[in-house]
Amino acid sequence: MENEFIEQEAVEAVSPMDADVQAKAPSKKPKQNLSHALQRQENLIGWLYISPMVIGILVFTAIPLIMSIMSMFYEWDGLRSLFESEPVGWKWFQSIFGGLNSHDYWNSFLNTLVFAIQLPICLVLGFFLAVAMNRNMKGVQAFRVIYYLPGVMSIVAVSIVWQNLFKYGGTIDQLFMKNGATDSLMLLDSRAGAAFTVNLLLVWKGVGYTTLMFIAGLQSVSPDQIEAAKIDGANSWTILMKITLPALYPTIFYLFVTGLMGSLQMFNEPFILLGDGNPDGMTAVGFVYYFFGQKNLGLASTGAWILAFFIFIITAIQMYVDRRKREED
Amino acid sequence: MENEILENEAAVAATEAKKPSFHVTPKLIADIVITILLALGAVIMLLPFIWMVFATLKPHTEIYTTFFPHEWTLQSFVSMWNDCNRLMEGGIIRGFGNSILTTIPVVIVQIIVSAFAAYAFAKLRFFGKDIVFLIMLGTMMIPFAVIMLPQAWLYGEMNLTNGPLAVIIPKFFGSISTVFFLRQFFYGIPDSITEAARLDGAGYTRTFLSVLLPLVMPAIATQAILSFIGNWNDFLGPLLFIGDRNWLTLPLLVNRLSGSGGSTREIPGVLAASLLSLVPIIIVFAAFQKKIIGSIVFSAVKG
Structure with missing residues (x-):
């Protein structure tokens, strides 16, 4: 029902006007009659309306973008202007590929990938939750809201809650100690523990969203096909795997790609949960932020662009698959 | 059956009101099992928030050791x-x-x-x-x-x-x-x-x-x-x-x-x-x- 929700609203809003329009329709002139003067006016108005966006993009995106590219080749502290800084050639690239900062950068990159383990978990869990919530029974609406709730909450607030639950001597530790554990589980203070906890937080925060997306996707499953399969004697599990799941492939692909791009840019949760500069929690964006703090914007930007390179590859794959899909349709 | 669901909440409510739900059907059993599982999951989703609310209502000495406060206080808001x-x-x-x-x-x-x-x-x-x-x-x-x-x-x-x-x-x-x-x-x-x-x-x-x-x-x-x-x-x-x-x-x-x-x-x-x-x-x-x-x-x- 929700998938039609907004569209319905828009349509409803339009319909009262329709009667009006139909009455006037005969006097409608074809567009070709638009005179030169009118076209010039429309050019002016069009540019006037988009001018704030164009100025915003030029000043706040294009200029930083150019500076970001240039800064990869400068020793820039972010205090002086870039042009007063010393050019250093490929120093930061050499540093990241095999040099001084190589370990830090690729370690943070590895962390980023480790924190993406949540993505397939969210997809699998979300699929089954969506099937469960897509039933004709009481209370499903409330479940949808509750499961989505963590997704809208402030990342800082929930990360602090999780920090206190999982930290050394925190609630979870105390609970296990009370039941016979002899030592802390090190859920934030060891590498494996941190990876586990961050992923758990991300699943908890993200699974509601994938569930809602899958519920929307389930509307494309044809009831007739399921009926036919039932008559042929297929059991529920077979129907789920052979009919429902394939119908959701487009949703899965979309969620996976967008989720991966989001995951690669992960920063907030590990940063708050594990602290600034903690090697166990430093993501690629965390690396960028850390070296911003160290007043080395050249190295930070180089790290950011290497990350961007991988994101662009994923975007290209997505566009390629989308185009092929459209051609098939 | 699963596909009819996302139609209209009102319509769903109306059909549910009409049908006499006394029979123990496989659907009813499945509904109950699924509701229980979803409810357990819902508790997990809400637990961190509930813990947080209780944590603000107890003294710092018992913050990690209890779930329900033994001693209720608003000291947290003062500090x-x-x-x-x-x-x-x-x-x-x-x-x-x-x-x-x-x-x-x-x-x-x-x-x-x-x-x-x-x-x-x-x-x-x-x-x-x-x-x-x-x-x-x-x-x-x-x-x-x-x-x-x-x-x-x-x-x-x-x-x-x-x-x-x-x-x-x-x-x-x-x-x-x-x-x-x-x-x-x-x-x-x-x-x-x-x-x-x-x-x-x-x-x-x-x-x-x-x-x-x-x-x-x-x-x-x-x-x-x-x-x-x-x-x-x-x-x-x-x-x-x-x-x-x-x-x-x-x-x-x-x-x-x-x-x-x-x-x-x-x-x-x-x-x-x-x-x-x-x-x-x-x-x-x-x-x-x-x-x-x-x-x-x-x-x-x-x-």
Whole structure:
């Protein structure tokens, strides 16, 4: 029902006007009659309306973008202007590929990938939750809201809650100690523990969203096909795997790609949960932020662009698959 | 059977009222089992929040050792008040003020600017339209990490980082994703409507404001709500762009609180501040949950 929700609203809003329009329709002139003067006016108005966006993009995106590219080749502290800084050639690239900062950068990159383990978990869990919530029974609406709730909450607030639950001597530790554990589980203070906890937080925060997306996707499953399969004697599990799941492939692909791009840019949760500069929690964006703090914007930007390179590859794959899909349709 | 569900809540309720549900059918058993499993999951989803609320109501000595408070106290809110006052002038109240200041004007101006642009892209024919739109879509692909450091420098040069302006002014220039979203709705409105209005002698702006805008108001409201939540929760942007500690927004303030102390004595106060920072979001979510969830499902259908 929700998938039609907004569209319905828009349509409803339009319909009262329709009667009006139909009455006037005969006097409608074809567009070709638009005179030169009118076209010039429309050019002016069009540019006037988009001018704030164009100025915003030029000043706040294009200029930083150019500076970001240039800064990869400068020793820039972010205090002086870039042009007063010393050019250093490929120093930061050499540093990241095999040099001084190589370990830090690729370690943070590895962390980023480790924190993406949540993505397939969210997809699998979300699929089954969506099937469960897509039933004709009481209370499903409330479940949808509750499961989505963590997704809208402030990342800082929930990360602090999780920090206190999982930290050394925190609630979870105390609970296990009370039941016979002899030592802390090190859920934030060891590498494996941190990876586990961050992923758990991300699943908890993200699974509601994938569930809602899958519920929307389930509307494309044809009831007739399921009926036919039932008559042929297929059991529920077979129907789920052979009919429902394939119908959701487009949703899965979309969620996976967008989720991966989001995951690669992960920063907030590990940063708050594990602290600034903690090697166990430093993501690629965390690396960028850390070296911003160290007043080395050249190295930070180089790290950011290497990350961007991988994101662009994923975007290209997505566009390629989308185009092929459209051609098939 | 599963597919009939997402029709209309009213219709579902009506059929359920009609059918006598005394028989123990396989569906009933499945419903009960699934409801129990979903309810268990729901408890897990809510548990951190419940823990948080209780944690603010007990003394710091039992914060990690009990779930329900043995001893009830509001000491956490007192220490939160004091800690916030120590951290910045005006304390938690100022924090709320800063968050409101960096959210409400942004939401309003951003929506208006974006709606004008969306209208132009959907309904007007002007020189260079397609190429500009393509470039705008292209800028959406640039990861924030790439441009955020030069942006921080730029805002510093513009003297925006001493106050809250660095997280306000740049957002006044519209949001590309909002333009993209609203453009779809303007497309959905037949050209005959705009042309009729134009023939009646209304100018472009009149046509937009009095004819088209009311029609896309539901979509604008949705975008405003999502934008409010996003801006209220924003962390990395303010972390980079707000240099003066008297202008910290609530997420920054809460993060600062938790980072500065760290001793168990201060934890209830930190959690109390976290809880308060969530209140506006909880209110907005409760009031508009249908719209919020609807917008996600809408994007799923589009995607």
